[in-house]
Amino acid sequence: MGRFILRRLLQVIPLLIGISIITFALANLVPGSPVSGLEFNPRTSPEDIARIKDNLGLNDPVWKRYFIWIGNVAQGDLGISLRNFRPVRETIIEKLPNTLLLTGTSLLFALIISIPIGVYGAVRRNSTFDNVSTATAVAGFSVPTFWLALMLILLFAVKFREWGLPSLPAGGAYDLRGGGGLFDRMEHLLMPAFALAFVQMAAWTRYIRSQMLEVLNQDYMRTANAKGLRERIVIFRHGLRNAVLPLVTLLGIAIPDIFAGSLIIENIFAYPGIGQLAFNAAVNKDYPLIMGITLVAGTLVIIGNLIADVVYSMLDPRIRLD
Amino acid sequence: MSTVQDADRSATAGVRPAVDRKTLERNGKSRTYLGMAWRRLRRNKLAMIGLGVMILMILVALGAGLISEYITKREPQAQSLRANFMGIGEDGYILGSDDLGRDTLTRLVYGARVSLGVAGLSVIAALTLGTVIGTVAGFYGKWIDSILMRFVDIMLSIPTLFLLLLVASLWRLGPWTLSLVIAGVAWVTLSRLVRGEVMAVKSRDYVDAARVVGVGNWRIMFRHILPNVAPVIIVWASLVVPGLILLEATLSFLGLGVQPPTASWGNMLTYSQKVWSHSTAMVLLPGFAIYITVFAINLFGNGLRDALDPRLTD
Numbered sequence: 001m002g003r004f005i006l007r008r009l010l011q012v013i014p015l016l017i018g019i020s021i022i023t024f025a026l027a028n029l030v031p032g033s034p035v036s037g038l039e040f041n042p043r044t045s046p047e048d049i050a051r052i053k054d055n056l057g058l059n060d061p062v063w064k065r066y067f068i069w070i071g072n073v074a075q076g077d078l079g080i081s082l083r084n085f086r087p088v089r090e091t092i093i094e095k096l097p098n099t100l101l102l103t104g105t106s107l108l109f110a111l112i113i114s115i116p117i118g119v120y121g122a123v124r125r126n127s128t129f130d131n132v133s134t135a136t137a138v139a140g141f142s143v144p145t146f147w148l149a150l151m152l153i154l155l156f157a158v159k160f161r162e163w164g165l166p167s168l169p170a171g172g173a174y175d176l177r178g179g180g181g182l183f184d185r186m187e188h189l190l191m192p193a194f195a196l197a198f199v200q201m202a203a204w205t206r207y208i209r210s211q212m213l214e215v216l217n218q219d220y221m222r223t224a225n226a227k228g229l230r231e232r233i234v235i236f237r238h239g240l241r242n243a244v245l246p247l248v249t250l251l252g253i254a255i256p257d258i259f260a261g262s263l264i265i266e267n268i269f270a271y272p273g274i275g276q277l278a279f280n281a282a283v284n285k286d287y288p289l290i291m292g293i294t295l296v297a298g299t300l301v302i303i304g305n306l307i308a309d310v311v312y313s314m315l316d317p318r319i320r321l322d
Numbered sequence: 323m324s325t326v327q328d329a330d331r332s333a334t335a336g337v338r339p340a341v342d343r344k345t346l347e348r349n350g351k352s353r354t355y356l357g358m359a360w361r362r363l364r365r366n367k368l369a370m371i372g373l374g375v376m377i378l379m380i381l382v383a384l385g386a387g388l389i390s391e392y393i394t395k396r397e398p399q400a401q402s403l404r405a406n407f408m409g410i411g412e413d414g415y416i417l418g419s420d421d422l423g424r425d426t427l428t429r430l431v432y433g434a435r436v437s438l439g440v441a442g443l444s445v446i447a448a449l450t451l452g453t454v455i456g457t458v459a460g461f462y463g464k465w466i467d468s469i470l471m472r473f474v475d476i477m478l479s480i481p482t483l484f485l486l487l488l489v490a491s492l493w494r495l496g497p498w499t500l501s502l503v504i505a506g507v508a509w510v511t512l513s514r515l516v517r518g519e520v521m522a523v524k525s526r527d528y529v530d531a532a533r534v535v536g537v538g539n540w541r542i543m544f545r546h547i548l549p550n551v552a553p554v555i556i557v558w559a560s561l562v563v564p565g566l567i568l569l570e571a572t573l574s575f576l577g578l579g580v581q582p583p584t585a586s587w588g589n590m591l592t593y594s595q596k597v598w599s600h601s602t603a604m605v606l607l608p609g610f611a612i613y614i615t616v617f618a619i620n621l622f623g624n625g626l627r628d629a630l631d632p633r634l635t636d
Contacts, residue, residue, distance in 0.1 A: 018476030026488055138624075142617035144568055146575050147591065147609030154598065154605060260483035264572055278484060279576060282491035294488050298480040305479070 004313055012302055019298040020073065023291050024066050073295065079288035083281075088292040091277065096296075098173055099273035102266070103258050105189050106196035107251070114201045115244065118208025122216060122243075123235060133205065140202035145261055149195040149268045156191060171270035192269040196261045200254055207250060211243040218242070245316055252308025256301050362629040369625020375618035383434040390432070396425040398432040399583055410603060420604055421597045429585040430611055436586040437612070440501045441566040445559055447505035448512065453548070453555060455509070456516025461524055461543050471517065477510045483572070490578035500579055504569055512558050519551040553630040560623035564616040571612050587612045
């Protein structure tokens with residue numbers, strides 16, 4: 001077990017280095033430099049420009065600048081935002097909890113909804129429930145997330161209010177006028193988390209259904225039935241446990257998608273998280289900030305996959321053997 | 323005696339192969355791999371509906387000019403402030419108009435051209451890149467494989483949208499560059515798939531046979547191995563196109579893809595956010611267009627996967 005985790009940890013290092021190289025390379029491939037604006041200013045002399053360039057380290061070769069940058073990153077210094085001159089690290093740490101709350105809630109939604117539907121569909125195969133849920137899942141898989149989010153807002157925030165029904169808030173993480181309580185935050189999370197979970201829900205429902213169908217045909221299921229156990233126990237104790245196992249890997253694969261989704265959702269719902277931050281940074285051409293966010297998002301994905309792998313190897317001893 | 327026998331033999335020899343070739347051709351036509359796949363696909367009603375909708379959408383995109391000329395009789399960018407927020411079917415505006423009086427149907431039709439065009443172009447570019455890199459990695463193995471696949475791992479662990487955001491913030495993207503950038507992140511999964519298949523195929527006997535005859539590496543890769551990997555590539559393409567359409571729409575929706583006034587389904591939705599208190603149809607229609615197209619291609623792609631390789635069915 002310890003060796004497996006160690007080996008997996010060692011594999012992470014080249015990935016992290018690779019991500020940093022790609023991020024750095026992209027930002028440095030851009031034509032122009034931070035001082036190119038000054039070059040057109042008649043009041044700055046060429047000596048000044050040379051001095052500024054020297055101070056910023058722009059005369060160094062690219063590989064040297066990369067090592068300086070990565071050295072700073074390793075010490076937790078992601079640079080300073082070009083927009084508001086605050087340290088990038090501080091800004092990200094401030095917004096990250098909101099994003100983790102949103103993505104975590106949506107993962108929970110997706111699991112809570114897809115597992116029962118998938119299992120029930122497999123157990124009652126070809127029933128009306130199964131057919132309807134499969135068709136919905138196939139149809140749901142194609143829904144554009146941002147359109148779904150707009151539709152939710154239009155219905156539950158705008159139209160419900162017009163009709164005098166209890167409506168949900170259209171955006172934000174909490175009510176700016178004295179909000180921030182538990183209920184207030186949950187109310188604000190409901191729509192974005194559901195919209196974010198929707199595609200995953202559709203995909204996982206189909207996956208769990210097919211996994212469950214496979215498990216139902218296994219010998220141990222027949223044995224459990226033959227022992228005279230009640231159907232409920234056979235399905236949940238013997239079946240579900242085995243069917244849900246591969247979902248851990250699927251969860252790991254879904255993490256990048258969910259992060260990407262949070263970028264869209266946070267911007268539509270004006271939810272103050274990493275996604276909104278990244279988008280604003282892109283619009284403002286705030287390179288240090290967007291480089292920092294890309295790096296952090298990539299690292300989080302790698303950590304997520306690592307955890308998924310380790311958890312899976314704990315749950316299923318078979319895969320540790322190879 | 324012998325001449326008679328010879329004549330007899332040559333007569334039968336002359337006739338028989340002709341008959342054989344005929345029956346062979348008759349049977350062969352329906353028993354080729356693609357022929358059988360097509361027959362399986364035709365039986366799948368949902369996939370055929372998907373194919374129909376897909377073809378319809380492509381025709382609409384290609385005929386956008388004709389539709390604006392003869393059916394809606396309006397240009398996509400033509401404004402008319404006296405005819406803003408027309409309802410559906412009002413005053414010749416078949417699907418209504420926006421706040422500047424631009425005809426929604428005309429813009430949707432031109433949007434189809436952008437959406438499908440970008441998706442089509444990027445899938446072709448991604449196919450080329452992914453196939454070549456996957457084949458090379460799978461065929462040569464060893465350090466070439468290690469380097470290429472570590473790169474693929476890295477690309478897979480950066481969330482696509484964040485990477486695209488970085489690129490879009492650094493360069494200004496038009497439809498062409500946007501397609502290339504999308505292809506630049508989309509090829510990764512294909513190269514993995516192709517690599518696995520190539521590794522399986524390259525140990526087959528016919529590859530050894532080709533090598534014995536003296537065929538070179540590149541010819542073996544692209545003439546002997548690749549055709550056997552083709553089904554995987556085709557299925558990947560049909561299943562990834564919907565995702566690419568969504569990606570283009572998402573980027574355009576965020577304002578980082580196709581820029582207004584050029585209509586794309588994504589930026590029409592962004593625009594509709596400003597005016598939705600006046601016109602619900604403007605929020606509904608572009609999203610519906612994306613949804614129908616993506617859904618149809620997904621249905622077709624699933625059917626195609628089942629038809630080409632029943633083993634891949636989930």
